[in-house]
Structures are given as structure tokens and as C-alpha cells.
Amino acid sequence: MNAVLSAQDENHDISCNVGFTQLGTPSSFNFGTGIINSAEDFQFLLQGINGEVKVVNMINYCGGFGNFLGCAPKPGNAMMVVRTSNRLEGVLWAHEFGHNQGLSHNSSSSKALMNPRIGRSTRTVDLQECDHFSNNNDSSEDS
Numbered sequence: 001m002n003a004v005l006s007a008q009d010e011n012h013d014i015s016c017n018v019g020f021t022q023l024g025t026p027s028s029f030n031f032g033t034g035i036i037n038s039a040e041d042f043q044f045l046l047q048g049i050n051g052e053v054k055v056v057n058m059i060n061y062c063g064g065f066g067n068f069l070g071c072a073p074k075p076g077n078a079m080m081v082v083r084t085s086n087r088l089e090g091v092l093w094a095h096e097f098g099h100n101q102g103l104s105h106n107s108s109s110s111k112a113l114m115n116p117r118i119g120r121s122t123r124t125v126d127l128q129e130c131d132h133f134s135n136n137n138d139s140s141e142d143s
């Protein structure tokens with residue numbers, strides 16, 4: 001995620017320096033099927049997680065039915081993802097974190113990180129999107 005956001009991949013891409021740090025030890029969960037087929041499944045798996053990433057087996061529902069790599073509340077403080085390739089995983093996690101930070105999809109560029117169709121080359125963010133990524137929700141810097 002750090003590399004995806006901080007790299008300037010295109011001329012119009014902002015180098016957005018956001019530092020993600022893993023806190024705690026990864027652990028597994030042993031309830032449910034790890035498959036999201038409905039809004040109820042999504043809400044069930046979201047219970048009790050705060051600022052966490054839940055890696056699930058399959059996501060068939062994310063506000064609509066389909067086959068999704070990730071799903072995150074907008075805004076929110078947790079996300080669900082499926083495992084994918086190393087190069088795509090950073091993009092996926094950064095994209096879902098963008099939703100957590102209140103960002104909607106951005107179809108203005110096929111290279112936009114927030115494009116609804118992510119891929120290894122969807123890595124660009126604009127200044128406004130970078131501001132969302134940098135917002136900690138606990139700052140009052142207007143003085």
C-alpha cells in the first residue's frame with residue numbers, strides 16, 4: 001500500500017506519502033464460511049473488527065452481486081479482501097482503504113487507483129484523493 005500510494009507512476013499522479021503500519025500479529029478467524037454472499041454475511045464478518053483487514057475466501061456480494069476482490073464500507077475502518085497476486089494486493093488494499101477514507105470510484109482514468117476495475121496498473125491518485133488518504137479523522141489543523 002505504501003509503495004502504491006507514494007510512487008509517481010504517471011505525470012498526473014501525485015506521490016502520496018501515507019505510512020501504513022501493521023499493528024499486532026495476523027491471526028485467523030474460525031466463524032462463518034469466509035464467503036460473503038449477502039449484506040448480512042458482510043455485516044456479520046465486519047462485527048468486532050476495527051481498523052482491520054479480514055482476508056476472506058470469496059466475495060460474491062459488495063452492495064450488489066458479482067465476484068469482487070475486496071469490499072469496504074465508505075466511510076469505514078475495516079475492509080475485506082481475497083488473496084491475489086503480490087503486485088495486485090497493494091493496489092487492492094490501497095483501493096479498499098480509499099473507500100474507508102470516504103472515496104468513491106473514479107472512472108476518469110483507466111489508471112486511477114479508485115477505478116472500479118482495479119489492476120496492477122491502476123495506481124494513480126490525484127491531490128484530492130491523497131488528502132483523503134492522509135486524513136486521520138482526529139486532526140484539527142485549521143488554526
Ligand SMILES: [Zn+2]
Pocket residue numbers: 095099105115116
Ligand atoms: Zn471499489
